[in-house]
Structure formats: structure tokens, C-alpha cells
Amino acid sequence: MSQKQGRLSPYIIFFGILAFVGFSAMAALTVRSPLNAFDLNVAAWMQSFESEPLTSVMVFFSTLGSTKFTILIALLTMGILFFVLQHRMELLFLFASLGGAALLNKLLKLSFQRERPFVHRLVEETGFSFPSGHAMAAFALYGALAYLLWRHIRPGWGRILLIVLSSLMVLIICVSRIYLGVHYPSDIVGALLASGLWLNVMIGIFQWYKGRSIPVSGYRFGDSR
Numbered sequence: 001m002s003q004k005q006g007r008l009s010p011y012i013i014f015f016g017i018l019a020f021v022g023f024s025a026m027a028a029l030t031v032r033s034p035l036n037a038f039d040l041n042v043a044a045w046m047q048s049f050e051s052e053p054l055t056s057v058m059v060f061f062s063t064l065g066s067t068k069f070t071i072l073i074a075l076l077t078m079g080i081l082f083f084v085l086q087h088r089m090e091l092l093f094l095f096a097s098l099g100g101a102a103l104l105n106k107l108l109k110l111s112f113q114r115e116r117p118f119v120h121r122l123v124e125e126t127g128f129s130f131p132s133g134h135a136m137a138a139f140a141l142y143g144a145l146a147y148l149l150w151r152h153i154r155p156g157w158g159r160i161l162l163i164v165l166s167s168l169m170v171l172i173i174c175v176s177r178i179y180l181g182v183h184y185p186s187d188i189v190g191a192l193l194a195s196g197l198w199l200n201v202m203i204g205i206f207q208w209y210k211g212r213s214i215p216v217s218g219y220r221f222g223d224s225r
Contacts, residue, residue, distance in 0.1 A: 012204040019197035026190040030114055030130050039184040046179050047120055055122055058176040062123070065134040065173035067102075070141055074098050077145065089209070094144050097202045101140035101195050105133045108194060114187070121181035132183045135191035138173040142166040143199045 029036060063069065074094065081091040114130035127133075146166040153159050174192070177183040 009207065012200060016197060016200045019193050019200060023190055023193035023197060026186055026193060030186050034114060039186050042185040043178055058179045059123065061172045062176040062180055065138045070137045074141060090148050093202060093206045097140050097144040097199055101136050101198050104194060104198055105131060105136045117181050117184055123180045123182060125182040129183055130187045131191035131194050132177055132187045134177050135174045135188045136195040138170045139192050139195035140199055142169050147203060
């Protein structure tokens with residue numbers, strides 16, 4: 001299916017279905033077995049590396065994934081997109097990706113109402129546990145930024161570096177939440193799948209809109225400017 005004709009890529013549809021099925025399976029696991037062997041064993045293994053220096057590092061990255069810092073990074077990026085690059089469509093894409101992921105997280109937490117781990121917490125946290133808000137926000141933010149930057153980076157090494165750095169940020173933020181004892185591993189996996197599904201939808205809509213642009217007098221409707 002051609003993007004130029006305003007149609008969705010088959011990869012968008014495939015990954016969307018994959019993320020939906022994966023999240024459904026993870027949600028079913030948490031409902032049937034809130035204290036399952038997967039969660040307990042993985043969490044225990046991660047916390048077996050506990051030390052003061054490592055805890056400080058994990059607290060730092062957990063803070064980077066907080067709502068305050070996510071909003072700060074998003075606002076800075078939106079400012080650059082709007083005032084410097086004048087990429088209005090990309091700004092709307094980023095806003096919808098982050099705002100939608102945050103709203104979806106709230107709705108899912110209220111739907112499942114899973115209590116947080118209580119065995120070995122290194123920091124205190126309030127609210128429900130499934131899915132992780134930090135993980136969903138991190139995936140939405142760095143996933144959206146990676147997608148936008150990918151479109152403007154041409155060298156292959158630059159794109160590889162972009163994916164590696166974005167993935168590492170998401171991974172470390174996610175690991176920090178398990179290490180600190182405020183989330184089960186399934187909270188993280190479920191969050192990544194839910195956020196990935198939402199981001200996939202946003203990318204699909206963005207590509208569809210860009211693909212249906214019509215050239216008129218050297219200007220393309222749907223252009224990011």
C-alpha cells in the first residue's frame with residue numbers, strides 16, 4: 001500500500017496488531033496472577049544487584065522519566081519545532097503522541113487498579129501499578145523523537161546511533177522502576193506494548209496525512225511547514 005496514495009503501510013498494521021495482542025496477553029497475566037513467578041523472579045534478580053551507587057543512578061534515571069521532566073523535554077522540543085523549524089505537523093504529532101499516551105495510561109490504571117509491589121521498595125510511590133506511567137511516557141517521548149529525527153537524518157550511522165541512544169534511555173528508565181521496587185516487570189512490559197500501540201497509531205495517522213498531500217503551485221498540503 002503506497003503512502004503517496006494516503007494509505008497505511010502494512011508494517012504499521014502488523015506492528016499495531018502485534019502490540020495489541022501482546023498487551024492483551026500481559027493484561028490477562030496480571031489479572032489472573034497478580035503475584036506471578038515471572039514478576040517475582042525478575043524483580044528479585046534485578047534487586048540482587050542493589051548497592052548505594054547503583055541506587056543513586058537508578059533514582060536519577062527514574063527522575064528523568066518522571067512527568068515533570070517528560071513535559072520539560074517535550075516543551076523544549078515543541079518550541080524548536082514551532083519557532084525554529086516551523087514544523088507544525090510534527091509538533092502536533094509529538095503533542096498527540098505524548099498526550100494520548102498519558103491519557104491512555106490513566107484509563108488503563110483505573111481499569112486494572114493493580115496495587116504496587118510491597119516487598120522491597122527503595123523509594124515511595126503512589127497510585128496504581130499497571131501499566132507503568134514512566135515506561136509509557138518514556139516510550140512515547142523517545143519513540144516519537146526518534147521517528148521525527150529519523151526522517152531528517154540521512155547517514156546510516158546517524159540513524160543507528162539515534163535508535164541505540166533512544167532505546168537505551170527507555171530501557172534504563174524502565175529498569176530503574178523495577179530496581180526501585182515500585183513496579184512489577186509485567187507493568188513495564190505492558191506499558192511498552194500499550195505505548196507502542198498508541199505511537200504506532202499516531203505514526204500511521206501522520207504518514208496517512210502526509211501521503212494524501214496534494215501539490216499546488218510548488219506547495220504541498222500536509223507539508224510539515
